[in-house]
Amino acid sequence: MKTTSIVLLAALCLPAGLPTAQGQPTKKATKTPPKAKATTHAAMASSTKASAPLAALFDTYWEDRAKLFPLGATSQGDYRYNDQLPNDQTQAFRQQQQRFYQQYLASLQKFDRAKLSADDQVSYDIFKYEMDTRLEGLKLNTWMMPFAQFYSLPNTLGQLGAGTGAQPFKTVKDYDDWLARVGQFPVWADSAIGNFRQGMRAGVVLPRVLVLKMVPQLQAQVTADATKSLFYGPITRMPASFSEADKTRLAAAYQQAILTQLVPTYRKLADFLQTEYLPKARTTTGLADIPGGPQMYRYDVRLMTTTDRTPEAIYQTGLSEVKRIRAEMEAVKKQVGFKGDLPAFFTYLNSDPKFTPYKTPEDVLNAFRAIQAKITPNLPKLFGHAPKSPFEIRQTEAFRAATASAEYNRGTPDGSRPGIFYVPILDATKFNITSGMESLFAHEAIPGHHYQLSLQQENTALPKFRRFASYPAFSEGWALYCESLGPELGLYTDPYQKIGALGDEIHRAIRLVVDVGMHAKGMTREQAIKYMMDNEPISEQGATAEIERYMAMPGQALAYKTGALKLRELRARYEKQLGKKFDLRAFHDEVLAGGSMPLAVLERKMDAWAAHQK
Structure with a gap:
């Protein structure tokens, strides 16, 4: 058997590294002529001035992003929006994203990259790449295929609602937050079905073999006994500190949510895919076989x-x-x-x-x-x-x-x-x-x-x-x-x-x-x-x-x-360049120090690190 996998991600932006300062070599002190020293101080002052407003931009972006993508916030341990599940299947939401990324791209471009510190230049490059890439993706019709067997909000909700994932179930508010979140799932599902139908009309449909895998995933959540649902799991593990009144109220509320919101929604999605979508799904394999597919790929x-x-x-x-x-x-x-x-x-x-x-x-x-x-x-x-x-x-x-x-x-x-x-x-x-x-x-x-x-x-x-x-x-x-x-x-x-x-x-x-x-x-x-x-x-x-x-x-x-080939290439390059000065521990620490980033940004950052090692 072969078991390989993917890291669970919320959108494209999730985890990676340690302080950029760590692993950076300290330059040996040298005597600097007065004029050169003044230039250095001016450059540092300029860099400091630029980085504070840039940091503020990044902070504001992250706050706004958490509101826009509350599931992503939950996965990162930010629980302020745990009661929310935006309907990301609507044209209005896609337009909201477009305005969001365009606004932040325009704000970034007001900064003069050349005047930023090395660390801020890395941040600038990553941020610009992210905004450009997101905006480009919103031009494509991938929304006509809302989910598949490997990326699926219905499956994600199952992981969250079981009580063993990122959604916390420690306080009464946590339990009420989840009720509010799943209460928005039926509307999401109706919009997803609408998008699937637009895809059917446009010929932008999933392969039949994938749809056959999706249906049982959805049917697995259909039960007549709410206490047998995985969504009832948090009720079976309620903290002893909850009052009897809260325990009774929540147990009843969860049973009602399971039987009146979750089970009917999973059944509706499964029935739609089985009876309406499957006959229109394609028998071909690749993206090249649908309209706009080559551009998508x-x-x-x-x-x-x-x-x-x-x-x-x-x-x-x-x-x-x-x-x-x-x-x-x-x-x-x-x-x-x-x-x-x-x-x-x-x-x-x-x-x-x-x-x-x-x-x-x-x-x-x-x-x-x-x-x-x-x-x-x-x-x-x-x-x-x-x-x-x-x-x-x-x-x-x-x-x-x-x-x-x-x-x-x-x-x-x-x-x-x-x-x-x-x-x-x-x-x-x-x-x-x-x-x-x-x-x-x-x-x-x-x-x-x-x-x-x-x-x-x-x-x-x-x-x-x-x-x-x-x-x-x-x-x-x-x-x-x-x-x-x-x-x-x-x-x-x-x-x-x-x-x-x-x-x-x-x-x-x-x-x-x-x-x-x-x-x-x-x-x-x-x-x-x-x-x-x-x-x-x-x-x-x-x-x-x-x-x-x-x-x-x-x-x-x-x-x-x-x-992996790029990392091997960089390691071999620096081993050759630095000889005995190459330190594998320092190399690994530096790769991880700035977190996940596009490979071109990583290569520039690592080349600068290697130059310092010399």
Whole structure:
């Protein structure tokens, strides 16, 4: 089996790094002629003057953004708008976003970038990129496909309402906030159906195979017994401090909300998709097959890679990487003495009982805890800074496990909610140790997403829009890069964990081929599944789930390899430039210091860091 995943994000802006000042070398003091010293002071004064109003702009933006996107605020631990669920499916809301981003872009452009400090220039560049990218995205008709099996407000509400996610259920107000929030779900759903219908008329529709996965997700929330609903979970865990009157009132209110608002809405969405939308859904695979699809895909590629690389160039990189990694897999196959070809080796890895030793979900979770214990002594060799945020390993909730990948959910900046590494375990007896457990942990947990996201949001020196930003090419690129640190962390000493790590790496290379192939080169879903199974040890079920994810989220799968290759390129560049002065701990700290950002901004920042090291 293959378990790889995505970080749960609210919009595009979520978590990453630590203080930009940390990891920056202190320049050796030198004597400065009087005239030069005066110039330096003037420049510093200018920079200070400019940065205060710029900081105020960023603060105001973040406050306004929280009001506009309250679900994002909740995920970041800002609970002021927990009772709100804006109807983001309306034209009016899209126009409101357009005015919002245009206003802040215009305000930013009043600043003279050249007069800003180096840190503020980085913030300026990231902010401008964000505004430009958002405005460009609003020109596309992606709103005609409101959700799919992998990005879905109905699924997000299930996670929040179960009481184990970002929505808090600690006070009576928390409970009332949730009632108010879900009370707005029926109107959202009606608007989403309206958008789906506009898409049907325009031919901008989802693939049929995805709709078939969406219907059961919605039907799972339909029940005649409110106490059996996952949305009743918070009631079963009400704090003992609540008064009996509040307990009675809330229990009744939750049952009513479940039976009169939530269940009817989930049923309506499921019935609409099943009876009205499914017959109009397309049998084709890629975005190129819908009106405006090629433009949508080019935008998705830019959005997810934060580069101007063409789909064709990315495709060719994928082919090259697949070839390279296959050669490494052949070497491991030879090392363990397997006599057949690579596909036969994959079959062996997927079918031999010795690779599925677990009996219970707890066995699987304990195996991941053992990996954490193995790498812990080696982390100080690679990092000067470690996050303060707590960390937990949990089994993915049953209601979403069938369609979930392993994933990391970030904690809150104050540590009240830990960072959580979720592992879907449908059947522990089939959980395969050759699936790349060590590389998966390095990617999703430590030092991958947990370090990157926790250090970023713990860094109060960053403007909030940077503390909670997430650019997939950076965050997923970092996590994939962390897989390559396995040998330095004490991992992959077992050849079967090594083949698992290579399986994970080739998986990301395959994504470059199949994502571009499906959305820009006419590759079918079936051809993509076959290509994946021919080149990595993955079951047909696993390959199908992965390919359908790329169908639902075009371009997202390109971020991983694109970002990791850039980080490897930068590391090799500075190792060559700096020689013995290159400090790997300082390099890692500096990469994480500014948080998630577009790759071009990162490269400029890191080049400046390397110049200082000299």
